[in-house]
Amino acid sequence: MPQTLVTREDVEAARVALEGVVRRTPVEPSRVLARSAGGPVSLKCENLQRTGSFKIRGAYRRIQRLTDDERARGVVAASAGNHAQGVALAAGLLGTHATVFMPAGAPLPKLAATRGYGADVELVDTFDATLTAAQEFAARTGAVLIHPFDHPDIVAGQGTVALEILEQVPDVATVVVCTGGGGLVAGIAAALAGTGVSVVGAQAEALAAWPPSLEAGAPVTVTGATIADGIAVPRPGELTFAQVSAQVDEVVTVSEEALSRAVLQCLERGKLLVEPAGAAAVAALAEYPGRWRAPVVAVLSGGNVDPLMLDEIVRRGMAAAGRYAHLRVRLPDRPGYLADLLARVGRLGGNVVDVEHRRLEVSADLGPLALGSVEVALTLEARGNDHRAAMVDALREAGYAVAEGTVEPGTPGTQGE
Known part of the structure; x- marks a missing residue:
């Protein structure tokens, strides 16, 4: 069945709903990346967003659009951490209760933050099992499932990042953004459709479902493991696939070493704490110098990283460099x-x-x-x-x-x- 794509108007409506809820995150110039890109590069710092990532944008818009009866039944989500925190905070702001299923191996800071925002957290063995558990919980209790990426309201909420970019960098030519399930890159593409701005997705090559999916013309499931846990999604969504295949110019992959170097570069040169998934756009600019039209904006999608994992990532980045x-x-x-x-x-x-x-x-x-x-x-x-x-x-x-x-x-x- 053909998917109805999210439009610029949907994203603009989401922005109105998010006024006073999300932060207008800053953009910071990067001279280091500008040298390899062949023109100005700015970093859109969603790692400084509430809950430490862009996820609050889509989660709030999705829950805000529920009816009073639906909110009374509560919401449920499956997440490794960033979506969990976005749903937990949004639910609290909108007066509903959230239950979140997370993998037992999720970073402890993400678990603690999700509980701190008021959600009940249920642990399951693996990330793959979290969505099944959440769906079963929804069927059993009547709670509304808040999907991490594959819903029009989620996509529209995430796309509000692009509306801010257009105001902050009016001459932007290319936006590079990480992609896992595709909610953020799909939303950005929807917001930028018809503007002439190119949209490029960046995915960890160790778990890259987008290239084979785009080649096959339909979502494909892959396996693998990556340090970029925020984008470690084995299969694109149906809606996000339709949006990305229609509106995103290119999806590239980046190595684990490039991700580690990007995290280190953000720390050392940008004084920005960014998780590996959030640094994927920076890694892409370093791995593909001069490939895209400048000015370029690289979206730093999140900064929620376990300090113990950060030490390992920094060591990996130093070794790769x-x-x-x-x-x-x-x-x-x-x-x-x-x-x-x-x-x-x-x-x-x-x-x-x-x-x-x-x-x-x-x-x-x-x-x-x-x-x-x-x-x-x-x-x-x-x-x-x-x-x-x-x-x-x-x-x-x-x-x-x-x-x-x-x-x-x-x-x-x-x-x-």
Whole structure:
């Protein structure tokens, strides 16, 4: 059955309803991204929105449009965190009760925030099980299901981001935005339809349902795991697919390393705390330099990240940017040789983070370990890939046998919405 697309008028009506509820989030220029984009780049900071993401926009519009009888029955949602917080806050503002089903592995700050906004939280084993549980709860209790992305009111509410962008950056040529289920990118596309502004979606390539879906002409289910839990959605919605396929110019994918570098860049250069999903647009601009017309606006969709996960992401980003070097070096197993190696590394500008002697488990690429020798594993801080490579070259020129390894970043998450 053909889907009725959300229109610019729907988005404008949603904006009226959201006045006094959502924040008009700022846009901040990014000189770093402008250099790679070939023109001005601004960051639309929805990470500074109420509840820490854009989700309050669609959740409030959806619940606000319910009848008094529907609101009296309560609402229910399934979410890994951001939609949960948006629904919880919107329900409280509109005088209804929210129940939210979340995966047991959801970040603790998102669980605490959702409960703090007044919702009842029910934990289930996996994200995939949350929607089924929410649907069963709705059928059993009469509560209204607030879908995270696949509803016209949700899409219209999310699209209000684009109306603000048009006012804040009147000459914008391209808007780049993360996409999981597609509610945000669909809403932005609806708001910008007919304006001549290009809309580009950015998705984590480790769990990317949009490219095969667009190629197939219908939503396709994929599997995978990504650190970008906010967009880890295995299948687009029916409405969002129709809207995106009709109005979005392009959907690109970005690597896990690019997502990590983008989070690190937002922290270091923009002084902005952004979750991996929220940094997908920044990652796309870095991975596809000069691809889109400027001025460009990259939407930072959210900033809700577990501090423990943030530490892992930053380490991953530093490794991907060449700021960490993991080396294995062969030395005579005699006093003074390790001190000489570490002193040389210091003179080369490297900062030693970790040192480990290895006599049994050694790297195969350096060959068998000779009698009277030891292999030393070094983790170093470097100033970037060029500096890391220069240190390795200098050590080899000094006569050291050196092999490069990788700094293991940990296991990515699997939730999404």
